[in-house]
Amino acid sequence: MSHKHPVTVSVARTILPGYTRQANAWAHAGQELAREWPGYLGSGWVRNGAGSNEWHMLYRFADAETLHGWEQSEERRWWIDSAREMMETTRVERRTGIEGWFSQPGDSSVVVPETVVPPRWKQAISIFLPFFPLSLLANFLLHPLTQGWPLVFQVLLNIVILTPLMTYIFLPITTRLLQPWLQATPRGKSHGTS
Numbered sequence: 001m002s003h004k005h006p007v008t009v010s011v012a013r014t015i016l017p018g019y020t021r022q023a024n025a026w027a028h029a030g031q032e033l034a035r036e037w038p039g040y041l042g043s044g045w046v047r048n049g050a051g052s053n054e055w056h057m058l059y060r061f062a063d064a065e066t067l068h069g070w071e072q073s074e075e076r077r078w079w080i081d082s083a084r085e086m087m088e089t090t091r092v093e094r095r096t097g098i099e100g101w102f103s104q105p106g107d108s109s110v111v112v113p114e115t116v117v118p119p120r121w122k123q124a125i126s127i128f129l130p131f132f133p134l135s136l137l138a139n140f141l142l143h144p145l146t147q148g149w150p151l152v153f154q155v156l157l158n159i160v161i162l163t164p165l166m167t168y169i170f171l172p173i174t175t176r177l178l179q180p181w182l183q184a185t186p187r188g189k190s191h192g193t194s
Contacts, residue, residue: 005096005172006041006179007067008060012091015053019086026083027057033075034059039066054090096172118182126178130170131162138162 015023027045034040043059061067070076118126138158146154175182 004063005176006060006062007064008058008095009067010091010093010095011057011089013055013057013087013089015055015087016085017053022086023055023083026079026086027055030076030079033079034070037061037066037070037073037075039063040070055087122182126174126182127166127171129178130174131166134162134165134170 031043034043039062041060041062043057045055045057047056048054061070135158138161142154142157142161146157149157
């Protein structure tokens with residue numbers, strides 16, 4: 001299976017009291033460093049609230065190899081080391097495929113995005129496109145086996161089969177194929193518009 005699909009990394013960091021302005025400058029500096037790195041697709045951060053010290057930082061790379069290159073680079077090591085006194089990393093998650101696009105940790109109060117989160121209708125279409133034909137095929141193939149079963153068990157078997165197929169194969173493929181459409185900004189809007 002190919003690993004050539006975008007990877008989104010979500011990092012939760014706790015900023016020590018009194019370091020909010022420095023953390024803003026530090027996050028901007030990290031974006032500037034990463035922007036020149038091969039495979040960089042965007043980054044940003046959100047806070048749970050205006051006074052919150054928990055920050056969720058996101059960055060996205062074209063594939064696992066370019067992400068690994070950035071994460072092992074001297075530039076990133078220097079950047080991370082420069083903030084050791086003002087913050088603590090509490091969680092790191094890597095997401096590929098559809099969940100990398102649609103998950104936004106916390107309720108955002110400060111957002112500096114460079115990637116475009118698609119509207120819900122685009123999310124729905126990108127899920128529907130693989131799910132409908134796959135669901136039809138599963139029902140067609142399973143019907144001879146399950147036609148005498150109670151409906152709840154027919155549906156349960158379908159979901160047990162389809163969920164991993166959608167999560168690990170079809171949604172990542174769909175997300176990759178629809179990436180230009182999912183990332184497109186609406187006409188008349190720019191990245192800086194909220």
